[in-house]
Amino acid sequence: MSGKTEVGRRGAGRRDLLKCMLGGAATGLLWTVSGGVPRAVSLGGEAFAATPASAHDFSFVQISDTHIGFHGAANPDPNGTLKLALERIAQLPARPAMMLHTGDVSHLSKPEELETAKQLLDTAKLDTHFIPGEHDTLIDNGRTYFERFGKMGKDGWYSFDQGGVHFVALINVLNLKPGGLGYLGPEQLEWLESDLKSRSASTPIVVLAHMPLWPVAPEWGWGTDDGAQAVSTLKRFGSVTVLNGHIHQVIQKVEGTVTFRTAMGTAFPQAAPGTPGASPGPLKVPEERLKSVLGVREIAFAPSAAAPAVTDRPLDA
Amino acid sequence: MNRTSLSWAGVLGLALVFTGAAVAQDMAAHGDGGMGHATPTAATAPAAAKNEIVIDNFAFAPAQLTVPRGTRLTWTNRDDDPHTVTSAADPKAFKSPALDTGESFAVTFDKPGTYHYFCSIHPHMEGTIVVQ
Numbered sequence: 001m002s003g004k005t006e007v008g009r010r011g012a013g014r015r016d017l018l019k020c021m022l023g024g025a026a027t028g029l030l031w032t033v034s035g036g037v038p039r040a041v042s043l044g045g046e047a048f049a050a051t052p053a054s055a056h057d058f059s060f061v062q063i064s065d066t067h068i069g070f071h072g073a074a075n076p077d078p079n080g081t082l083k084l085a086l087e088r089i090a091q092l093p094a095r096p097a098m099m100l101h102t103g104d105v106s107h108l109s110k111p112e113e114l115e116t117a118k119q120l121l122d123t124a125k126l127d128t129h130f131i132p133g134e135h136d137t138l139i140d141n142g143r144t145y146f147e148r149f150g151k152m153g154k155d156g157w158y159s160f161d162q163g164g165v166h167f168v169a170l171i172n173v174l175n176l177k178p179g180g181l182g183y184l185g186p187e188q189l190e191w192l193e194s195d196l197k198s199r200s201a202s203t204p205i206v207v208l209a210h211m212p213l214w215p216v217a218p219e220w221g222w223g224t225d226d227g228a229q230a231v232s233t234l235k236r237f238g239s240v241t242v243l244n245g246h247i248h249q250v251i252q253k254v255e256g257t258v259t260f261r262t263a264m265g266t267a268f269p270q271a272a273p274g275t276p277g278a279s280p281g282p283l284k285v286p287e288e289r290l291k292s293v294l295g296v297r298e299i300a301f302a303p304s305a306a307a308p309a310v311t312d313r314p315l316d317a
Numbered sequence: 318m319n320r321t322s323l324s325w326a327g328v329l330g331l332a333l334v335f336t337g338a339a340v341a342q343d344m345a346a347h348g349d350g351g352m353g354h355a356t357p358t359a360a361t362a363p364a365a366a367k368n369e370i371v372i373d374n375f376a377f378a379p380a381q382l383t384v385p386r387g388t389r390l391t392w393t394n395r396d397d398d399p400h401t402v403t404s405a406a407d408p409k410a411f412k413s414p415a416l417d418t419g420e421s422f423a424v425t426f427d428k429p430g431t432y433h434y435f436c437s438i439h440p441h442m443e444g445t446i447v448v449q
Contacts, residue, residue, distance in 0.1 A: 072397045072418070073397075074397065107399070108399055108415055108417060109415070134438045134439075135399070135438070138399065138401075138414070138415040138438065139414075139415075176437060176438075176440040177440060178405040178433065178434075178435035178440055178443055179435065179440060179441060179443055180440045181440070181441065218441075219441070220375070220441070221375075221439050221441035221442075279374040279375045279396075280375055280439075281374075281375060281396060281397045281398040282397045282398065
C-alpha cells in the first residue's frame with residue numbers, strides 16, 4: 001500500500017507498452033509491466049513536479065478517512081497525520097480549485113471530533129465538499145455530521161458543476177440492511193437518474209461515494225448493495241470517475257468508461273482484501289512506514305481531455 | 318487516562334458470569350436497551366464468560382446463542398473499530414449506541430423468541446439469540 005494504482009488490463013505486449021507509456025505520460029500516469037501484468041504508477045514526487053498540472057488544467061484534491069478521534073495503536077495521532085496531508089496539498093505545484101472529502105471525517109461522530117476536523121481542514125483554505133462515512137453517522141442518523149457538513153438537498157446527496165465537470169455526491173452509509181453492504185436506496189437512485197437525465201454523454205462526471213460502489217470485498221462489507229444500479233445510470237457517459245474511500249488503500253477498477261478508484265486515508269491503513277487471517281479494521285504498520293500508506297490524491301482535467309489524470313500522493317512522497 | 322477506564326469496562330465485561338438463579342441486582346444499574354457501561358469493581362475473570370458475547374475481528378462470538386428467558390446478555394467490543402448491537406426486527410427490539418473499544422452493552426431477554434441482530438456500522442456482521 002504505497003499509493004500505487006493497479007489496473008486490471010492484461011496482455012500488453014512491448015508495442016502496446018510503448019504506446020501506453022506515451023499516452024500515460026501525457027496524462028500523468030506511467031505504465032510499466034511487472035511480472036507480465038501492466039501497472040499504472042503515479043508520477044509522484046520529483047517526476048511529477050517536472051510536469052506539473054498546467055495552469056489551464058482544472059485540478060482538485062480528494063482527501064478521505066481522516067477519522068479524527070481515533071486513538072488506536074495504528075495511529076495515536078490522526079490530527080498530526082491530517083496536518084501532514086494538508087501540508088502535502090499546500091505543496092502541490094498547481095493550487096487545487098477545491099477539496100473533496102470522501103467521508104469518515106470523524107471516528108465516532110462526536111461533535112468535538114467533527115469540530116476539530118473542520119478546523120483542521122479549514123486551514124487548507126480550499127472550497128471543500130463533504131460526504132459522510134459510516135463513522136460520521138453514528139449519532140441520530142448523522143445529525144451531528146449534517147449539522148456541520150450538511151449540504152443542500154433534504155436527503156444529503158447533491159450535485160454541482162465546476163470546471164466543465166459534473167460532480168455527484170452520493171451517500172451510501174445510511175439505512176444499512178442486516179447482512180448487507182453499503183446502500184443507496186431507491187429515492188437516491190431515482191434522484192441520480194433525474195439529475196443526469198439532461199446531461200450530454202460527453203460531460204465528464206465525477207462521483208463521490210464513501211463505500212466502494214463496486215464489490216471490492218463483499219465478505220468484509222466492502223461494496224454497495226445497489227451500486228450496480230447507479231453504475232448502469234452512469235455508463236452512458238464518456239468519462240466517469242468514481243472516487244471512493246472507506247478501505248484506506250488504493251484499488252482501481254475499470255468498467256468501460258467508468259473508472260472506480262478507492263483512496264488512501266490520512267489516519268491509518270487497512271489490510272488488502274484476501275490477506276489471510278486479516279480483518280477489515282485498522283492495520284498497524286511499523287512507524288517508519290506509516291506515512292507511506294497514508295496519502296491524498298490530485299485529480300486534474302486537462303482542457304482537451306475528458307478523462308482526468310489521477311495522482312496518488314503518499315504523505316512521505 | 319481514558320484508556321484505563323475503558324480497559325476496566327472491558328475487564329468487568331468479562332467478569333459478568335451468570336449462574337442461573339443469580340440475576341445480580343447490582344447490574345440493574347446498567348439499564349436495559351441503553352448504554353450499558355459496566356461499573357468498575359475488583360475483578361479478574363476468564364475470557365468469554367457465559368452470557369457474554371465478544372465483538373472482535375468484525376464478528377460476534379458466539380454468533381449463535383441459545384439462552385433461557387430472563388437471561389441478561391452482555392456484548393463487549395474488543396475490536397479496534399466501533400461496532401453496534403442492533404436488532405434486525407422492525408420495530409427494533411434493541412439498539413446500542415456506537416461502542417468504542419472496551420465498551421459494553423447489555424440486554425435482558427424476557428420474551429422467548431429468535432432475535433436476529435447486526436452491527437449497523439458494518440452490517441455484514443450478524444448474530445442470533447434464541448430465547449427459550
